Amino acid sequence: MAAFKGTSTKVFGLNENRSALPYLLLLPGLLWLTLFFIVPIFSLGQMSTKVSGGETGEFVQSYRFSNYLDAFSASQEQFLRSFVYGILATLIALAISYPLAYAIAFKSGKWKNILLVLVVAPFFVSFLLRTIAWKQILGEEGPVVSFLRTLHLISPQTSITSSAFAVVTGLAYNFLPFMTLPIYASLERIDPRTLEAASDLYANGFTTFRKVTLPLSMPGVVAGTLLTFIPAAGDYINATILGSPANKMLGNVIEARFFKIVDYPAAAALSFTLMAAILVLVTLYIRRAGTEELI
């Protein structure tokens, strides 16, 4: 999770001998990634243009690219929802994580390491258990709803779970450490002397933050938003547990096409579209944010 910390742009003392050693070191790992990441992605692409071939239940290649159109038009709504929920969850996670990371990096003194462990600690309880815990805390028989109802703050018909609100906050909650840690890492690397210099030059606290701290922490913000947005947009667990059928995301559709309807080509076409859309969005975002050192 110290992701994207030491990157390739500045590596000192590189050995430049033209030996085969680096390739030998790379070989097993890259072979694994090729066989079990690249090749499967190609199988997925192949599958996406197949059609079901009658009696045997096998799928036959027929380069039917309209699979994409069919699948997309059937689940436009969930597609859009995945991106809207993903972006909202990322913004909420950012709003919670930035001040949190800032407090840990600059205001925690000797407690710093313990607080960092505490950010990651909830991760050790299975995320499914935690999501189900939210469902029960916020659910019909849970303490929050009954408390709000006795105070007449919400009507007896209103519930918190089975709503877009529950799904989005659930997503934000689940991926929070992915946002906090990269931001913390980039804040921590800021040389305190640059902040002193700013105040020596009569910048007040807010100006120092806006002109010095914030720009210097941008690589962390970019890494954190990506690490939050990508899994959030592809998730279907939060929508299943915390949402209603009206909150289904693209992940739910893909999962159902694979396991319930057994329509592999449509599921493959949707998966491919999701991946392509996310990659395009991520590339644009990295370009805008100007942090090439992520890769």
Add this chain to the structure above:
Amino acid sequence: MKSISKWLSKNLIRIYAFFAFVYLFIPVAYTFIFSFNDSRKTNLVWRGFTLDKWKNPCGAPDVCSALGNSFIIGLTATVISTILGTLIAFALGRYKFRGRSGTNLLIFLPMATPEIVLGASLLTMFVNIGFNTSLTSVIIAHVMFCISFVVVTVKARVATLDPKLEQAAMDLYANEWQTFRRVTLPLLAPGIAAAALLAFSLSFDDFIITNFTAGTVNTFPKFVYVSAGRGIPAQANVIGSAMFFIALIIVIVGQVVSRKRQKL
């Protein structure tokens, strides 16, 4: 009055951070508290305090066989991905070679791909080549998505190493292997340990990719997900809480050890 508002504005960010931690820990506390619930089949309503579930964590059907599978998968995937990832991180951090940026891209892409796509593509390939999904296919999948996280974690550590230490070893007639074994590896150890812990927790907690690649093999997250419909037994809360405390102890011990090493 003025001093209160001054104190508030000075400590505003600390108060904010405090509430962020409360938010983070509410479900953890809930899971822990309900592990002591004297529940029957479901664990929704508080029925009174009991230690029964902690004394007999395997009391619910299938929970421990699922947990066992999760451990087998997690440990195997951790060992393989930590070795493969460390080798890549070392090559990237220490050598200049053709194909660097291609390698970086291949490491980055699995992290930039949603889990559901990784799971779906692996399942498609397994179906295509007629490979039956089993424990092996889950381990294959977990190693694949853990490698990238190991590489970035260890690479960060390689970048902080002073190459002069290795040069000094070479000057003292250590060959490349001895240098690696006696100098580089011990210096990288904390990074490798952190990477292994990360890989294990990613693997142990994974549901989506596992669901696509496991076939009928049950894992702990799968057990929780499937039983969510009819109510999760309190034993699952016991196991979740126990994992939480075990991991916390490992992390804290690790920090103490590395601080001691620094002092030496």
